[in-house]
Amino acid sequence: MNSGPLRRMGVIERFAGILPVSDKTPVITLLEGSTPLIEAVNIKKSLGVSFDIYLKYEGMNPTGSFKDRGMTVAVSKAAEKGSRAVICASTGNTSASASAYAVRGGMKSIVVIPEGAIALGKLSQALIHGASVVAVKGNFDRCLEIVKDICENYEVEMVNSINPFRIEGQKTAAYEVFQDLGRMPDYQFMPVGNAGNITAYWKGYREISESGGCTPPRMMGFQASGAAPIVEGRVFDNPETVATAIRIGNPASWKKAEEARDESGGVIESVTDSEILSAWRELACLEGVFAEPASAASLAGLKKSLSAGDIPEGFDGEAVLVLTGHGLKDPGRAVESVDPPGVVEADIEEVARAAGL
Numbered sequence: 001m002n003s004g005p006l007r008r009m010g011v012i013e014r015f016a017g018i019l020p021v022s023d024k025t026p027v028i029t030l031l032e033g034s035t036p037l038i039e040a041v042n043i044k045k046s047l048g049v050s051f052d053i054y055l056k057y058e059g060m061n062p063t064g065s066f067k068d069r070g071m072t073v074a075v076s077k078a079a080e081k082g083s084r085a086v087i088c089a090s091t092g093n094t095s096a097s098a099s100a101y102a103v104r105g106g107m108k109s110i111v112v113i114p115e116g117a118i119a120l121g122k123l124s125q126a127l128i129h130g131a132s133v134v135a136v137k138g139n140f141d142r143c144l145e146i147v148k149d150i151c152e153n154y155e156v157e158m159v160n161s162i163n164p165f166r167i168e169g170q171k172t173a174a175y176e177v178f179q180d181l182g183r184m185p186d187y188q189f190m191p192v193g194n195a196g197n198i199t200a201y202w203k204g205y206r207e208i209s210e211s212g213g214c215t216p217p218r219m220m221g222f223q224a225s226g227a228a229p230i231v232e233g234r235v236f237d238n239p240e241t242v243a244t245a246i247r248i249g250n251p252a253s254w255k256k257a258e259e260a261r262d263e264s265g266g267v268i269e270s271v272t273d274s275e276i277l278s279a280w281r282e283l284a285c286l287e288g289v290f291a292e293p294a295s296a297a298s299l300a301g302l303k304k305s306l307s308a309g310d311i312p313e314g315f316d317g318e319a320v321l322v323l324t325g326h327g328l329k330d331p332g333r334a335v336e337s338v339d340p341p342g343v344v345e346a347d348i349e350e351v352a353r354a355a356g357l
């Protein structure tokens with residue numbers, strides 16, 4: 001047994017060799033990355049499949065989502081060039097991450113969010129970190145247009161995923177999956193919103209495959225059916241879904257997501273809100289993993305692919321489901337979706353009876 005404490009590394013330190021950083025880059029980190037890859041034995045059993053399913057639990061990042069991987073690189077590069085402020089449009093998680101990393105880097109952060117459309121946990125993070133939070137009477141897509149315009153006119157660094165450093169940081173998740181499995185998975189299922197993450201994973205897997213000669217996974221991306229621009233090939237002017245994280249009608253990395261799909265032999269499909277919510281409950285009740293609703297689009301997508309026959313009968317390889325954000329981001333929805341707890345007198349017998357003992 002190792003007697004010393006295990007020292008945790010952030011993404012930049014762990015993956016310096018594959019990131020656009022140098023000795024001159026100040027490392028702004030909260031020790032993100034190195035998230036668990038959890039084998040989903042109960043889901044495997046309940047689906048009755050012969051392949052192995054792994055959950056890449058990105059909710060275990062410092063601010064509770066995968067955004068931290070890209071944010072450490074984007075904010076460190078902004079610090080390297082002397083930026084004083086960062087800005088993003090966000091459905092919530094990017095704003096939480098940007099505001100936390102800006103604090104670490106001694107920068108101001110500005111987050112532009114759609115009014116009333118982000119989960120409370122995410123809003124609370126941006127606010128407590130001291131970001132300038134601006135709620136716009138419009139959806140995410142409008143927020144992103146405004147942020148792009150602001151960046152052309154003011155001295156402020158854009159940290160949405162159109163910032164290439166975000167993609168570089170996020171690709172490290174593909175390296176972790178590869179290292180933890182000891183091989184490439186055959187399929188990867190994940191939610192798609194602005195499509196930065198599928199772009200980033202594909203970049204990571206492609207790099208690994210080019211240097212090692214192994215076949216990268218099929219990228220299986222899933223949008224919510226009320227916000228499915230890539231699936232339907234049209235901008236959604238009024239995207240709607242319970243999965244507010246992916247309530248996006250005009251994804252910034254649309255073309256790159258299509259490339260990831262086509263080059264990997266994957267699909268980008270849609271899943272309904274009710275499919276998302278039942279997958280979300282299964283993750284919690286079968287595996288003990290509490291992810292946010294948008295994350296559950298990956299399991300909903302796996303179930304859809306199985307019933308569509310997109311996975312060959314008897315396939316016995318490996319599938320990774322990316323769980324992009326933590327369930328505690330949106331506790332209100334969890335409480336709403338189940339029966340409230342029973343209330344009894346403070347009496348041992350009443351408590352035991354109510355508990356079904």
Ligand code: AN7
Pocket residue numbers: 065089090091092093094095161191192193194195196197198245246292294295324325
């Ligand atoms: C939990 O925070 O777009 O396809 O502004 O928070 O890379 O956009 C969040 C997106 C999936 C989709 N799961 O990722 C934002 C934002 C969760 C998310 C996505 C998001 P992309």
